[in-house]
Amino acid sequence: METRELRYFVAVAEELHFGRAAQRLAVAQPPLSRAIQQLERRLGVVLLNRATRAITLTTAGSVLLREARLALEAVEAAERRTRRAAADRPGVVLATKAGASRELLSKLLDAYAAEPGAVAVEVVLCGPGDPENLLRNGSADVALLHRPYDTTTGFDTEDLHTEQQVAVLPAGHPLANRPHMSMAEVSALPDLPLPRWRRRDGSYPDGPGPQVRDQTQLIQLITLGRACALMPESLRAQLRDEHAIVPVPDAPAVTTVIAWPPHSRSQAVAGLVRAAIRL
DSSP states (O other), rough: HHHHEEEEEHHHHSSSSSHHHHEEEEEEOOHHHHHHHHHHHHHHHHEESSSSSSSSEEHHHHHHHHHHHHHHHHHHHHHHHHHHHSSSSSSEEEEEEESSHHHHHHHHHHHTTTSOOOOOOEEEEEOHHHHHHHHHHSSEEEEEEEEESSSTTTTTEEEEEEEEEEEEEEETTTTOOOOOHHHHHHHTTTOOOOOOOOOSSSSSOOOSSEESSSHHHHHHHHHHTOOOEEEEEGGGGHHHHHHEEEEOOOOOOEEEEEEETTTTOOOHHHHHHHHHHHH
C-alpha cells in the first residue's frame, strides 16, 4: 500500500462522503473513487458499505482506518526526526503536560544538565493528551506521560512515580470536609459534574460536564462551582484557598513515566532517561 492510498482512504473514512473527502484532499472525486476501489481489490476486502446513500465502514474498513492513521503518523514522525537530526544545533525536545510533575521536571533538567555531553533541552508545555501526540508524530524526542490518562503502547518507558488521586471541590461545598469519597460519589455529584477532556481527534465525550482543554480552565471552573475533578495528589500545591481536597482511595493511581520511541538511538534521550531513573 502507498501512503497516497492510505491518505485517500483515511479522508473518505473520516468524512464518510466522497465529495467532502475529495474537497479535503483537493482532488477530483472520480480518481478518488477509483483509488479506493483499487485498494479494495488489492486487499481482497470491502472497506466501505455503499448500499445506502450514507457511506459506512465495514469491520475491515474500521481496522484499516485505525492502522492507516498509525502508519501515516509514523511516516510523518520519520520525516520530522530526520530533519531534526540534520539540524546544525544538537538538542532534544521534551514534551510534558503544563502544570504536571513540576518538581520532577525541574530536578530532571538539573540532573541531566550535569551529565557529561548534555545538550540543550527544549521543553514543550502543552495540554492533556498533547505530549503523547507530540511523541507519536515526531515533534518530541521524549515525554513525561501519565498512566492511565496517556497511552504508552508503542513506546519504551520507565516508571518514575506513582501517586493516589484526590477530588478537588470548591471550598465550602457540603462534602468538602469528608475524610474521603468514593469514585461513585465523585461521579454522581449532581451540581459538580466531572469535566470532559478533549480527545486526540479534537472531539469531546458525551456527558453533562463542561468541555475543558487545559488545567487552568479546569481550576477556574472548580472555583466558580461549575465542576469537580480528579487530580494526582501532587497537584495539591498548585491549588488555592478556594479549593477543597478530598482523598478518593478507590480511584486509579496515576503513574508518571518517561517515554521515548523504541527505535531511538539518541544519546541525549538516553541521558535524560538515565537521569530520570536516578531521580
